[in-house]
Amino acid sequence: xxxxxxxxxxxxxxxxxxxxxxxxxxxxxxxxxxxxxxxxxxxxxxxxxxxxxxxxxxxxxxxxxxxxxxxxxxxxxxxxxxxxxxxxxxxxxxxxxxxxxxxxxxxxxxxxxxxxxxxxxxxxxxxxxxxxxxxxxxxxxxxxxxxxxxxxxxx
Numbered sequence: 001x002x003x004x005x006x007x008x009x010x011x012x013x014x015x016x017x018x019x020x021x022x023x024x025x026x027x028x029x030x031x032x033x034x035x036x037x038x039x040x041x042x043x044x045x046x047x048x049x050x051x052x053x054x055x056x057x058x059x060x061x062x063x064x065x066x067x068x069x070x071x072x073x074x075x076x077x078x079x080x081x082x083x084x085x086x087x088x089x090x091x092x093x094x095x096x097x098x099x100x101x102x103x104x105x106x107x108x109x110x111x112x113x114x115x116x117x118x119x120x121x122x123x124x125x126x127x128x129x130x131x132x133x134x135x136x137x138x139x140x141x142x143x144x145x146x147x148x149x150x151x152x153x154x155x
Contacts, residue, residue: 026139026140026144026146026153027139027140027141027142027144028045028046028047028052028139028140028153028155029046029047029048029140029141030046030047030048030140030141030142031044031046031048031053031141032044032045032046032138032139032140032141032142032143033141033142033143034138034143035055035057035138036057037055037057037107037108038057038058038059038060038106038107038108039057039059040057040059041057041058041059041063041136042056042057042132042136042137042138043055043056043065043125043132043136043137043138044056044057044138045123045137045138045139045140045153046139046140046141047140047155050112051077051112051113051114052112052113052114052115052121052155053081053110053111053112054069054100054110054111054112055081055108055109055110056102056104056108056109056110057104057107057108057109058104058105058106060105060106061105062103062104062105062106063103063104063105063127063128064101064102064103064104064127064128064129065100065101065102065103065104065109065125065126065127065132066100066101066102066125066126066127066129067099067100067123067124067125067126068097068098068099068100068123068124069097069098069100069111069113069121069122069123069124070096070097070098070121070122070124071096071097071115071118071120071121071122072096072118072119072120073096073115073116073117073118073119073120074094074095074096074115074116074117074118075091075095075096075097075098075113075114075115075116076095076113076114076115076116077112077113077114078091078098078111078112078113079111079112079113080109080110080111081108081109081110081111081112082107082108082109082110083102083109084103084109086101086103087101087102087103087109088100088101089102089111096118098111098113115155118155119154119155120152120153120154120155121152121153121154121155122150122151122152123137123146123149123150123151123152123153124149124150125137125149125150126149131148131149131150132149133149134146134147134148134149134151137149137151139153
């Protein structure tokens with residue numbers, strides 16, 4: 001009986017570890033296929049030769065997108081995209097933290113940036129003052145969805 005229980009426990013550990021090893025890591029490269037400004041809603045995050053891009057868009061109704069992006073390096077070439085009055089993206093003094101707030105209606109808002117000497121990006125994302133449903137976060141060409149609105153990707 002003890003051998004059966006031990007074998008079952010070992011099998012459970014193996015399945016758990018194998019599942020973690022086989023889980024796909026998010027691919028940051030390429031514009032998410034679901035990104036359709038004005039026709040989709042959420043956060044769209046990708047990297048290309050011009051840097052890293054974070055965009056918000058909605059399908060008709062206005063929403064306030066806000067959050068923080070952190071890195072283990074330093075942000076540079078930070079540039080707001082189509083930000084109107086009241087929208088902002090600010091880099092802290094240590095250049096490792098971007099705080100943003102965009103009111104997006106039928107269009108696109110966002111921020112572009114590059115990272116120096118860093119490999120990690122940590123996101124904490126909100127919509128209308130609440131944590132956004134991770135199914136409305138699209139990362140990279142395949143539109144990977146994190147498990148939570150707080151997540152980390154490696155470039």
